[in-house]
Amino acid sequence: MPKPLVFIVILAVLAFGGYVGYEKYVERYTVERDDTLVLSKVVTATFAKGSSLKVGTLSGTVQAAATDVRGFGLLNSDQVIKAPYSVDYFVDLSRLSLQNYIWNPKSRTLSIRVPEVTVAPANVDESKMMVRRRGLFITSAAFDAMSRISSTQAVKVAQAAASNPENLGKARDNARVALAALLRAPLNAAGIADVNIVVHFPTDGDRSNQRWDESRSLARVLEDAR
Incomplete structure (x- = not known):
């Protein structure tokens, strides 16, 4: 694989990892506000099948x-x-x-x-x-x-x-x-x-x-x- 292509692949992987890490950070630690008020909201929701x-x-x-x-x-x-x-x-x-x-x-x-x-x-x-x-x-x-x-x-x-x-x-x-x-x-x-x-x-x-x-x-x- 040419070196430029390797570099692009590495950047893509790092970008994806950073995006996932950012989502986890927002989910766990970031507090959203409306002006100065803390919002009460659903942060994440997952539906799982069950029988x-x-x-x-x-x-x-x-x-x-x-x-x-x-x-x-x-x-x-x-x-x-x-x-x-x-x-x-x-x-x-x-x-x-x-x-x-x-x-x-x-x-x-x-x-x-x-x-x-x-x-x-x-x-x-x-x-x-x-x-x-x-x-x-x-x-x-x-x-x-x-x-x-x-x-x-x-x-x-x-x-x-x-x-x-x-x-x-x-x-x-x-x-x-x-x-x-x-x-x-x-x-x-x-x-x-x-x-x-x-x-x-x-x-x-x-x-x-x-x-x-x-x-x-x-x-x-x-x-x-x-």
Whole structure:
């Protein structure tokens, strides 16, 4: 490649990198104003495709604490917050194929093997939180540090509660009902109303070894199930 062309390519790459870096800087650090007023606006927005079924929500109130020591131990302060939280549970239906379905013609039972329930990131509503702070003198740095720590701790506590076995079990139970209802609708529309639907999670173990005959279409199997 001729040297001038190499130089042009390098400049183009650097220009692109600079543009991307500038966009990131504007997104994270630049504050836009209208005259002297700071604007409230959406900085960025990204839409992502999804095919997960929401199967439950855990909600309640979370408490978190933080302490701060400054001034060679002379400035001690602490903070406790209480805020409402919610955590959603999902099942990713995009991972299902015909291999996930099992048909037992004798018992007329349709089983579906689904992925494990996933726990979404916890949402702590800090706009409705109650705060108690104590300290002889709380600096702005101490205020920021305690707010950051207590906020992080609140999310961790809520996430841990949502991930405990009892709540995961409740999410699975609700998922069985929701998925069975989702499957029953097309079966009823096809005139197959007397089918028992069973939902299996990986934690249930392998309860059946009878799979779909993949040499036939799904429509043909459902026709034979009548």
